[in-house]
Amino acid sequence: TGTAVTIIGLGLMGRALAGAFLKAGHPTTVWNRTAAKADELVAEGAQSAASLADALTASPLTILCLTDYQAVHELLGAHGSGLDDSEPDDSGPHGPGTHSSGPHSPHPHSPGTHSPGTHSPGPAGTTLVNLTSGDSTQARETAEWAGRHGVRYLDGAIMAVPPVIGTAEAVILLSGPRPVFAAHEPVLAALGTVTHLGADPGLASLYDVAGLAMMWSVLNAWLQGTALLRTAGVDAASYAPFAQRIAAVVATWLPGYAAQIDSGSFPAVVSALETDARAMTHLIEESEAAGVNAELPKLFKSMADRAIAAGHGGEQYPVLIEEFGRPAA
Numbered sequence: 001t002g003t004a005v006t007i008i009g010l011g012l013m014g015r016a017l018a019g020a021f022l023k024a025g026h027p028t029t030v031w032n033r034t035a036a037k038a039d040e041l042v043a044e045g046a047q048s049a050a051s052l053a054d055a056l057t058a059s060p061l062t063i064l065c066l067t068d069y070q071a072v073h074e075l076l077g078a079h080g081s082g083l084d085d086s087e088p089d090d091s092g093p094h095g096p097g098t099h100s101s102g103p104h105s106p107h108p109h110s111p112g113t114h115s116p117g118t119h120s121p122g123p124a125g126t127t128l129v130n131l132t133s134g135d136s137t138q139a140r141e142t143a144e145w146a147g148r149h150g151v152r153y154l155d156g157a158i159m160a161v162p163p164v165i166g167t168a169e170a171v172i173l174l175s176g177p178r179p180v181f182a183a184h185e186p187v188l189a190a191l192g193t194v195t196h197l198g199a200d201p202g203l204a205s206l207y208d209v210a211g212l213a214m215m216w217s218v219l220n221a222w223l224q225g226t227a228l229l230r231t232a233g234v235d236a237a238s239y240a241p242f243a244q245r246i247a248a249v250v251a252t253w254l255p256g257y258a259a260q261i262d263s264g265s266f267p268a269v270v271s272a273l274e275t276d277a278r279a280m281t282h283l284i285e286e287s288e289a290a291g292v293n294a295e296l297p298k299l300f301k302s303m304a305d306r307a308i309a310a311g312h313g314g315e316q317y318p319v320l321i322e323e324f325g326r327p328a329a
């Protein structure tokens, strides 16, 4: 039999997470503010916790998946969770959220031996994995809050939609103390492709938004080209395969360009930034002549122009990291 796990928050995503754990054979306890959302999962074999406190003590691992961090704090800070700040806690910041460098003690419940009901470890006996979307500051603050309550904590981000949860396509990012991740990795693997990014609990949120920047940039660039080609009667479907090949080729440049960024040296091996900037002018002029939006190419041209004005025209494209690494002038 699998290791017990609890899911708190049974929205579209929480129900998908619980379903994946059930399918993988993990005894699954569920709790939701609106209790009826547990019904279908209970019919599939989940245990419904009678209270939030019961949910938090049912399993060595508790997944949170609520709307936002405010909901997480409202819920866990509430009287009855056993984690509310009104209860005296003089145990000090010794939990996982503090940035202590030493190894954390392994989980007291060895996987497979936990049996809900035979003992009552209290909320601090469970490891919280918060898969609620938020920013890195919220993640770090919540990790500190967990630390103050002696609760082991991982912060996470889900880069997938509910229907793919439980398949390799579901990318689940986690950050926080590695020993905490290692203790629960076998169970978390039921959710999809689970990656631990590092000890800083803010990393999952940062990777999440970095991935969004990638996604929207590729899509916006494709839309720019599609808008241009449509003015010549080329439909989106005809251009898409060409765009797909360009995106795939450009993606192969990233590791080499990353090496330039990490070494702080940008020799123009393939082309110089000023050559790229001339091509950008061409794209802007084509867009304007065709009567399509030119804001996007103007944005990246203005960044390239600033880098050229700062003396980087003879260097390679990733020298623009200096423009990206500070607020706009």
Ligand code: NDP
Pocket: 009, 010, 011, 012, 013, 014, 032, 033, 034, 037, 065, 066, 067, 068, 070, 071, 072, 074, 075, 131, 132, 133, 134, 158, 159, 160, 161, 162
């Ligand atoms: P839903 O709106 O479907 O569910 C929200 C859940 O949060 C419900 O269980 C709701 O309870 C609960 N909740 C909200 N406020 C409170 C509160 N104050 N106290 C207790 N419970 C509360 O959202 P999703 O399930 O789609 O999303 C959940 C998280 O997953 C979000 O952070 C989202 O960004 C993230 N995510 C979702 C994806 C998706 O495609 N759906 C993709 C990637 C990430 P109740 O039922 O009682 O209202």
